[in-house]
Amino acid sequence: MTNKKLWGGRFQTPTSQEVDQFGASIYFDQLMADEDITCSLAHLHMLAKTNIIDQADADQIEAGLKQIQKDVAAGNVKFSYENEDIHMNIEKLLTDQIGPVAGKLHTARSRNDQVAVDFHLYVKRRLPQVIDLLKQLMATLVELADQNVETIMPGYTHLQHAQPISYGHYLMAYYQMFKRDCERFEFNLHHTDMSPLGAAALAGTTFPIDREMTAKEIGFSQVYANSLDAVSDRDFALEFLSNASILMMHFSRFCEEISMWASYEFNYIEISDAYTTGSSIMPQKKNPDMAELIRGKVGRVYGHLTGLLATMKSLPLAYNKDLQEDKEGVFDGFKTIIPSIKIFMHMLQGISVNKDKMYQATTHDFSNATELADYLAAKGMPFRQAHSIVGQMVYDCIVKHVNLQDLPIETMQEYSDLIEPDVYNDLKPEVAVQRRTSLGGTGFESVKHQIEQAKADLA
Numbered sequence: 377m378t379n380k381k382l383w384g385g386r387f388q389t390p391t392s393q394e395v396d397q398f399g400a401s402i403y404f405d406q407l408m409a410d411e412d413i414t415c416s417l418a419h420l421h422m423l424a425k426t427n428i429i430d431q432a433d434a435d436q437i438e439a440g441l442k443q444i445q446k447d448v449a450a451g452n453v454k455f456s457y458e459n460e461d462i463h464m465n466i467e468k469l470l471t472d473q474i475g476p477v478a479g480k481l482h483t484a485r486s487r488n489d490q491v492a493v494d495f496h497l498y499v500k501r502r503l504p505q506v507i508d509l510l511k512q513l514m515a516t517l518v519e520l521a522d523q524n525v526e527t528i529m530p531g532y533t534h535l536q537h538a539q540p541i542s543y544g545h546y547l548m549a550y551y552q553m554f555k556r557d558c559e560r561f562e563f564n565l566h567h568t569d570m571s572p573l574g575a576a577a578l579a580g581t582t583f584p585i586d587r588e589m590t591a592k593e594i595g596f597s598q599v600y601a602n603s604l605d606a607v608s609d610r611d612f613a614l615e616f617l618s619n620a621s622i623l624m625m626h627f628s629r630f631c632e633e634i635s636m637w638a639s640y641e642f643n644y645i646e647i648s649d650a651y652t653t654g655s656s657i658m659p660q661k662k663n664p665d666m667a668e669l670i671r672g673k674v675g676r677v678y679g680h681l682t683g684l685l686a687t688m689k690s691l692p693l694a695y696n697k698d699l700q701e702d703k704e705g706v707f708d709g710f711k712t713i714i715p716s717i718k719i720f721m722h723m724l725q726g727i728s729v730n731k732d733k734m735y736q737a738t739t740h741d742f743s744n745a746t747e748l749a750d751y752l753a754a755k756g757m758p759f760r761q762a763h764s765i766v767g768q769m770v771y772d773c774i775v776k777h778v779n780l781q782d783l784p785i786e787t788m789q790e791y792s793d794l795i796e797p798d799v800y801n802d803l804k805p806e807v808a809v810q811r812r813t814s815l816g817g818t819g820f821e822s823v824k825h826q827i828e829q830a831k832a833d834l835a
Contacts, residue, residue, distance in 0.1 A: 396457055396458055396460070397457055399460065399697075399700075400457035400458075400460050400461065401460065401461045401462075401700050401703070402455045402456070402457055402459065402460060402461055402462060402465055403457070404703060404704050404707060405461055405462045405491075405494075405703055406455050406462050406465070407498070407707055408462050408494045408495065408497075408498050408703075409448045409453075409462055409466065410445065410448065410449070411494040411495075411497040411498050411501070412462050412463055412466055412490070412494045413441050413442075413444060413445045413448070413466060414497065414594060415490065415493045415494055415497060415573060415590075415594055416441055416466070416481060416490075417438065417441055417442075417593075418573070418589075418590045418593040418594045419481070419484075419485055419573060419590055420434055420437055420438055420441070420481055421434070421438075421589075421590075421593060422585060422586050422589045422590045422593075423480075423481075423483060423484065423585075425586070425589065426583075426584050426585060426586055428483055428484060428583050428584065428585070429480045429483060433477050433480055436474050436477055437470070437474065437477065437478060437480065437481050439474075440470045440473045440474040440478065441466075441470060441481075443473065444466060444469050444470060444473070453469065456468075461487070461491070461700075462494070463487050463490050463491065463494075464487075467479075467481070467482065483583065484574070484576065484581040484583035484585050485573070485574075485576060485581075486575075486576045486577035486578075486607075488575070488576070488577050488578065488607040488694070488695040489572050489573050489574060489575040489576055489577075489606060489607050490573070491699075492572040492573075492575070492606060492607050492609075493571055493572050493573040493594070495613070495702070495703060495706075496568055496569075496570065496571065496572065496596070496612065497594060497595075497596075498706075499568045499612060499613065499616055499706065500565065500568045500569055500595070500596075502710050502714075503561055503564060503565050503568060503616070504565075505714065506561050506710070506713060506714060506717070507558055507561050507562060507565075509714065509717040509718065509721070510554055510557060510558040510561070510623075510717060511558060511834060512721060513554055513717055513720065513721045513724075514551055514554050514555060514558070514830070514834060515834055516721050516724055516725055517547050517548070517550060517551045517554070517724070518548075518551060518827055518830045518831060518834065520544075520547055520724065520725075520727075521543075521544035521545075521547040521548050521551065521823070521826075521827055522544065522827050523544075524542070524543040524544040524547065524729060524731075525542055525544040525820055525823050525824055525827070526542065526544075526806070526820055527542065527543035527544065527729060527731045527734060527735075528540050528541075528542065528543070528731075528734060528735045528738055528805045528806055528809055529541060529542075529543045529546065529644065529734035529735075529737065529738065530734075530737050530738050530741065530743055531546070531743070531818070537737075537738075537741040537742070537743045538743060539743050539744075539746055539808065539818075540738040540743050540744065540805040540806075540808050540809050541809060541818040542809055542818045542819075542820065542823050543729065543731075543734060544823045544827070545817075545818040545822075545823045545826075548823060548826045548827065548830070550626065550630055551826075551830055553626045554623075554626065555830075555833070557619065557622060557623045557626060560615075560619040560622065561616075561619050563615075564612065564615045564616055564619055567611055567612045567615060568612040568615075568616075569596055569597045569598065570596060570597075570598050570599065570600055570612075571587065571590060571591035571594060571596040571598070571599045571600065572599075572600050572606035572607060572609070573587065573590050573591070573594070573599075574587035574590060574599070574603075574606075575600060575603035575604075575606035575607050576603065577607070577694075577695070578603060578604055578607055578608075578693075578694035578695060579603055579604075580603045587599045603694075604693050604694045607694050607695045608691070608693050608694045608695055608696075608699070610684065610688060610699065610702050613684060613702055613703075613706050614681070614684055614685065614688070616706060616709060617677065617680050617681040617684060617705060617706065617709055618681055620677050620680075620681075620709045620712075620713050621674075621677050621678050621681045623713060624670075624673065624674040624677045624678075624712075624713065624716070625674060627670050627671070627674070627716060627720060628670070628671045628674045630720075631664075631667035631668065631670050631671040631720075632667075632671060634647070634664060634667045634723075634727075635664045635667050635668060635671075638664050638667075642733075642737075643730055643733050644729070644730055644733055644734050644737075645727050645728060645729055645730060646727070646728040646730065647662075647664055647666075647667070647723060647726065647727055648723070648726030648727065648728075649662075650722075650726060651666045651719070651722065651723040651726060652664055652665060652666070653665040666719050666720075666723050667720075667723065670716050670719065670720055673712050673716060676708065676712060677709055677712055677713065679705075680704075680705030680706070680708060680709050681705070683701070683705055684701070684702060684705055684706075687699075687701045687702065735805065738805040739779075739781075739805060740779065741779075742770050742773070742779070742780060743805070743808075744780060744781065744802075744803045744804075744805065744808055745766050745767075745769075745770055745780065746808075747802050747803055747807075747808045748762075748766045748769070748780060748799065748802070748803065749762040749763050749765075749766045750762075750802075751795070751799055751802050752765065752766070752792060752794055752795070755794045756794075757792070757794060765791050765792055768791065769783070769788075769791055780803055781800060781803040781804075785797055785799075
């Protein structure tokens with residue numbers, strides 16, 4: 377019994393069913409059906425233009441491919457694991473439809489460059505959607521920040537009250553993170569926008585192909601300069617998963633704080649009912665499940681990145697079957713981050729800010745201690761000495777259960793005669809924030825500048 381695979385000419389026995397099932401990738405790479413047909417059509421047009429195959433055969437093949445493309449789009453095609461992958465499945469469908477002439481489509485092409493070009497096109501088509509959604513999210517952050525320039529909240533280090541800041545400033549910090557994410561995905565496009573088609577198995581081909589023509593028709597701006605690199609490179613996929621991991625890390629940090637800020641203890645914000653859930657046993661609960669779920673999905677994206685890095689490690693040139701493991705993580709990466717961006721953006725749009733609660737949290741702590749140290753330093757005292765004096769004042773206030781601004785001027789002057797009645801103004805949270813006018817600082821004018829710059833960038 378001979379092997380009936382399209383590649384089975386030198387094999388005298390068929391592969392076992394378990395090998396067919398284990399080795400097949402059609403279960404997941406069928407997602408690239410449209411990309412495969414698109415790239416095959418470009419290859420076909422090039423074969424005809426360069427007279428590698430005659431026009432009559434090309435017309436017949438094109439009609440068959442376009443019919444399969446329609447059938448796939450309509451959901452009328454059933455793929456088979458016996459045909460291994462999306463490329464062989466479509467070739468088998470084409471052969472069944474138009475006969476042996478279908479085999480001419482594979483002239484000057486290998487599945488190695490075929491799968492690579494399909495994968496590039498799949499990622500290239502979806503990166504702009506990620507970038508566009510991120511820009512929408514950034515615009516949402518800018519709008520919310522614009523509404524909260526003068527909303528005062530505690531700033532934290534080590535999860536301890538540090539200094540009062542503008543809530544708008546806090547939101548713009550995440551804007552900057554997502555801006556960098558957006559830039560990383562935009563750069564990712566540069567390495568994705570390359571055509572490996574024409575590299576064939578690994579060494580190029582003896583046929584007079586035109587790689588620039590196929591690249592232009594598919595929509596790639598450049599071709600790989602080296603055929604070995606073309607079929608073995610998966611840097612663009614690694615870049616995507618790395619960028620997606622950093623993006624999800626930013627979401628996780630933000631979701632962690634949203635979950636805290638929405639808790640009873642903080643009560644800084646309230647999440648819309650539309651993006652929370654209840655408890656099956658505790659009637660009072662309003663759980664930040666969407667924030668928690670996005671935070672939880674970070675692990676799967678990290679896993680895809682480390683998985684592909686491990687797959688690529690030690691792979692010799694050029695193509696190896698290991699590279700079949702490159703796609704599922706990327707497919708799931710897009711499936712994870714795109715709805716995460718949408719859900720997070722809509723959740724953010726529905727958040728109510730408890731401005732009074734935020735402000736009150738800065739009036740019953742010692743986050744104005746730095747203001748007092750700066751006050752003394754501005755009057756000529758070495759900052760380290762000022763730091764020591766204010767530290768002692770804070771300790772004494774803790775013992776007495778009072779705040780710095782509650783101390784009488786006479787008591788303050790026992791620590792330093794540089795302290796005058798105007799110190800009380802400097803200790804107000806809103807003044808502490810307003811006075812931080814350094815570039816990138818939390819001062820109101822500084823935050824307004826950040827917002828205006830962001831609006832200009834987004835425009």
